Amino acid sequence: MAFNVADYKTSVHNNWCPGCGDFGILNAIQMSLMDMQLDPERVTVFSGVGCSSKTPHYINTYGVHTLHGRVLPFATGGKLANPEMTVLAVGGDGDGLGIGAGHFVATGRLNLDITYIMFNNGVYGLTKGQASPTLHLGQQTKSLPNPNIIHEINPLILALSSGYTFIARGYAYDVAQLKALIRQGIEHPGLSFIDILQPCPTYNNINTRDWFGGADRKGEDGKAMPRVYKLDPNLYDPLISAETTDEEIHQKIAAFFAKATEWGDQIPSGVLLQNLTQSTYEERVIESLPKYKKNPPAKRQIESDNKPVLKINTILDELRVA
C-alpha cells in the first residue's frame, strides 16, 4: 500500500499565524516522509515547546510534544530504546539554542540516528517576539524596546563542534530543496541537523520573506536578488568519507567555516557537511551489547508467566560471601 501525502496530515486545526514560515517546513516534512514511503506508525516526531513545536500535532505519525528545550533528550531515549523507529526532532532556535543549548551540544556527541530540524526565526514568537539566540547583535525587531545587546550564536558552527555528522541549511519558502534536505537528513546514518531559516511574519520585521528574497536589492534587470542561494555542487563538496585524506578534511572544514559564517547579502543553503567517518551511537552500543539491534530495550522479554526472567543467582554467586 502506498502512502500519499494526506496520510501524513492530521485534521487538527493549525493555529500558526497566516503566512508563517512554519507551514513550508511542515509541508516539506510531510512530503519527505511520503517520498520515502515511511509507515506513519513507525515514525515518531518529537518537539520542544513554542510555535514550531506544535508541529507533531499536525503530522499523522506518533507525536511527542515535550518540554521547552528538552526535545533532544526525549528523542534520544525513544530512539535508543526502539532503534527501529524513524525519529525526527523539531523545535525553534530559542528552544534548541537558548534553553536547550546544553542538550544541543551533549546530543551532538552521541551521533545517534536522529534528524533534528530547527525552525530558526530569530525571535521567541509564542511569548510575543523577544530576541532569540540567533538574532544578531544590535538588531531591533519590532517588539524589542531596545536593540539586542546579546551576541548571536552560529548554529552551524556549534553543530560542527558538537559532533553532528550531517549539517544542512534550508529556507522555509524553498519547500523543494527542504524536502530533499530532510530526506537526506533522515537517510544519513547519524545525527543530522537542519537549520531552517524561517521568517516570523508577526514579530521578526527584519529577516522577513522579502529580506531573504532580496526585494530591497534589485539587479540591473529590475529583479529582486535573493539573499539565500544554493551551494553549487561543482564548487562545494560537503562529503567526508573513509576515502577523504586528512588534508582534504582540513580543507573541507575551512570551506565549511567560510560558508557557515556567510550572512547578510549572501546566505548559503544546502548540505554544508556530511561526515560518514564517525561511528554512530548504535554502533558503539553494539560493540558491548551485540544483540542490541535484534533485542532492543523496547522489545526485551522481561517476564515469563509474570515472573522475572533474570537468573539472579549467577550475579549473587559473584557477590557470595558464605
Next chain:
Amino acid sequence: MDLKGQSFSWCVGGAQGSGVDSAANLFARACAFGGFHVFGNREYYSNIIGEHSYFEVRISDEPVLGHTSSVDLLTTFDAETPFLHLDQISEGGALLYDASLVDVPLEKLPTIEPRAKQDLAKMFDEHGLPHTLDAIIQLARQRNISLHAIPYEDVLKADDALGQLPFSTLKRMVNTMSVAASFALIGYDFSYFHKALEAIFQSKPKVVEMNAKAAQLAFDYTKKEMGEPTLPQLKPLEVNEPRVYINGNQAVGLGKLAGGCSVQTYYPISPATDESTFLEQHQSFDVEQGDDGSILVLQTGDEIAAICSAIGAALTGARAATSTSSPGFSLMAEGLGWAGINETPVVVTLYQRGGPSTGLPTRSEQADTQFALNIGHGEFPRIVLASGDLEEAFYDAIRIFNYAEKYQTPAIHLLDKALANFGKTFSYFDLSKVEIERGALLKDSQLTAGADFNRFSFQENGISPRSVLGQPGGRTWYSGDEHLEDGHMSEDPINRDRMMEKRAQKLVVALEEIPTEDQYTLHGPSDAETTLVSYGSPKGALLEAIQRLNSSGHAVNYLQARLLSPFPAQAFTEILSKSKLKIGIEANFSGQFSQWVQQHTCVKMEHLVVKYNGRPITVDEVEAAVLNILSGNAPQKVVLRHGI
C-alpha cells in the same frame, strides 16, 4: 565464646585513598565467610584523597539490623582517627594504633575540622596533657580501654624480603595489616582473612601474596604482644545457606535487573552513581528464557536530560529509570511533571543526601521527602515508595516498576545516602516472591494497524489502555499541554476537569490495590501505648531500639510507612488512634514525614526526634531519646547529635 545474640562493633578509620574501604571490605567479608551476619556503615567526605573517612562493621550470630554509636575495637593506622574516635570506644573496648605516631601533634593534622581541633585542645589543656596523639593514649588508658600499639613500618622493615621494598609500597599495606591485627585481638581464624583477601584481589595474585605476607607479620606481632585477650574471642559459625554481602546501591541495581529495567539514565552524582556503575558492569546477564538479558545504561549531559531520556525510553514500552541524588532531583522537576500529565511510567531512584544546595554531598538526610511528595508545578499523581532497609530496597526496586506501569505515572523510589552505603549480609533473594505486572500495556494483537488510538481514553478507574511508540495500531500523541483523549492539545474547560479527575483517580485505585503489607508495617506489640512513626533508613535502628525498650519493660511499637504517595491515611488514623504517645522519628530538621501524616490524618506527633547532622541515626540514639521522652523530661523536639 560466641556472641549469643550480642554484637561486636569494629571501626576502621583513615585518610581517604589510604585503603579504609578495602580494610573494611576485608574485615566484613572475612567475618561473613566465618558465618557471621554483618552490617556496615560507611562515612566519607566529598574528597578524593586525604580527608577522614571511616567504616563501622557490626557483626553478630543473628542478623544485624543497624549500627550503634559505640565501637568495641577501633582500628587505626593513621594519627587522625584516634583523635576523632576516642569517645566512641565502648567500655571494655580496645584501640589499635600505630606506635610510631604517638608524638604527632594535633596542630599538624590539617584535615581535622577547626571545631574538633579546638575541642580537643581544650580537653587536653583541662587534663594537663600534651597536644599530641600521646594525650589520646593516656586518656584511653584512664578509661581502661585496652591499648595495642603496632609499629607497622618497623614490623615490615624487620622482614628480610618485605623490608627491601620502598616505603611507598610498604605504606599501601598497613590497611591490610590493621585488619590482620584486629583478627589477632578477637582470636579469629586467620584462614578467613586469606579467603577474603583472595576474593577481593583475585585478579591481582601479586597483591594477594604481598598483603598476605604483611598481614601475617601483623597478626603474629599482635598475638605476641597483646597479652591476655580483653575482647570477645570469635569462633566461626556454621552456615547452611549461601549469603551475599552487598550495599544499597547494589541491592537496588539487582532489583532493577530483576524488575526488567531495560534503560537506565544517569548523570554522575554522589551517592547514586555506584548503582549505575553496577548496572553497566552487569549490562548483559543470563535469563531463563529468550535472548540474553541486557540493560542499556546512558550517561547524559545533566539530570534534566537523564529524566527526559528515561521518559522517552518509557514511551517505547521499555521499563526505564534514572537514579540520582538531591541536587540532581531538583533538576528533574519539570520532567516529572511532563511524565505526570502524560501518564508515563518512569522510575526515579532518589538517594537523598544532606541539603540544601550542594549541602553535605556524601552524608545522609531524609530532607527531600516533602520535595519528592510535591515535586513539579501543578498537580499530578505520583507514587512515592520508601524502603527501610536493603532487603526492602531490592524488592521495592522491582515493585515500583509494577506500580509505575499499572498506574501509568511517575514513581519515586525514596532512599538515602545511608541506605546507599550500608552494607549487609543476606540470604539469596527469592524471585518467586515477586511478579512483573505491566498493567494496561497493549499487545500488538490487541490493536488494529492503521487505526486511530486514544492513548488517554476516559476510563472509570482512570487507567487508559496504553500503546507504545512505534506500535502498529497505537498511533497517538503526547503533549505537556493539557490534552484530549487522543493527546492533542486542548484548553476546553470540561475536558480539563475530566482529565484532572481521571489522573487523580489512579491513585485512589492504587491505594485500593496495593497490598497493605507493601504500604506500611506495624512492628512490635500492636497494643503498645507508645508508637514510633517513621519511614526509610532509620528502620534498622528503630527495630533494634524497640526490641531493647520492650525487653526492658516498656511498651513501644513502630509504625513504618513504605507507601508515602498515595498515603494510607485511613489506616494511619486507625493505628495512631490506639496510641497514647506518638513520636515521629526522621533524619531531617522539620519532621517532614510527621507533617505529611498530620496533613492527611489530623494526627499530630506529641514529640519529634530528628537528626540533621548528616550521620545516620543509631540504635542507642533512638533508645536514649525514647527513654528521655518517656521520663517526661524531653522537649517536644529532640535533636540527635551523634556523629563523627
